[in-house]
Amino acid sequence: MTIRKLSAGRGAGWITDGIAVFKSNPGTYLTACVVVGLLSSLPVFGLFFGLLMPVMYGGLLSVLQHQARGEQTAVGQIFDGFQQPGAFARLLPIVLINLAIAFVIVIIVFVTIGVAVFQLIRESQAHQQPDPQMVMALLPKFALLLLFLLPIGVLFGWVMLLAIPRAMLGQVPGMTALREALSAVASNFLPLLVNLFDPGPTATRLRSRAMPGEDPTTLPQPSDVAPALASLCLPSEQRHASLVRYDPSATVPVSGTFRQ
DSSP: OOOOOOOTTHHHHHHHHHHHHHHHSHHHHHHHHHHHHHHHHSTTHHHHHHHTHHHHHHHHHHHHHHHHTTOOOOGGGGGHHHHSTTHHHHHHHHHHHHHHHHHHHHHHHIIIIIHHHHHHHHHHHTTOOOOHHHHHHHHHHHHHHHHHHHHHHHHHHHHHHHHHHHHHTSOOOHHHHHHHHHHHHHHTHHHHOOOEEEOOSOOOHHHHHHOTTSOGGGSOOHHHHHHHHHHTTSTTOOOOSOEEEOOTTOOOOTTOOOOO
16 A cells, blocks of 8 residues: 555545435444444344454444445345455454453553542442542642643544544555554645634634623624635645634635735
């Protein structure tokens, strides 16, 4: 597979492309998602489905692939990960890697905060007031744990989102799909990052309820702020992981550049 390095704005393009496929025939895909959700919520049976969720995800991708090609779709295609020849064997390494990562994360969480959390749960069940010192001591550990696991979880999620389609739709062996996905994420790390847009005080109904004594005519209107937000979705946008604040005095050319 040839890995292309794309611009940061292309990240929004991936989303719009997917929405376009979904909108062409949303009924079947929504029904398929509901069925997967119901199966996953069943006792015992849901646990089995949870362990094999990459295979079910492959089935949902199969529904979308038929839909993108203009072919007939059916809810039963969610089981294509089991039914198509060789599909389960290709997806199995991804399932095993997924389980291994989940097991390691559970062990890390248990070692760092597990004992304290279980103690707090026991105190709560016994209708006892939790020890404030224990709670305060737990908060820094939880914050550090989140800071450590969140980037790993995001990176792993991106790899899974790319590896499963390669194995299911591209008929690539599971381990090869994982290596390709990791390389693709590394090459397009910037397009996968998003920006945080801060519109500032804006004359919205929500703000009028929160600030009833404020004169809304002194604030920018949503229609004034919208072009600045839309510019972040253009393919020419190069910023990533940035906090972009709206400036009423700024101009937003068609090119998508935005002066802060």
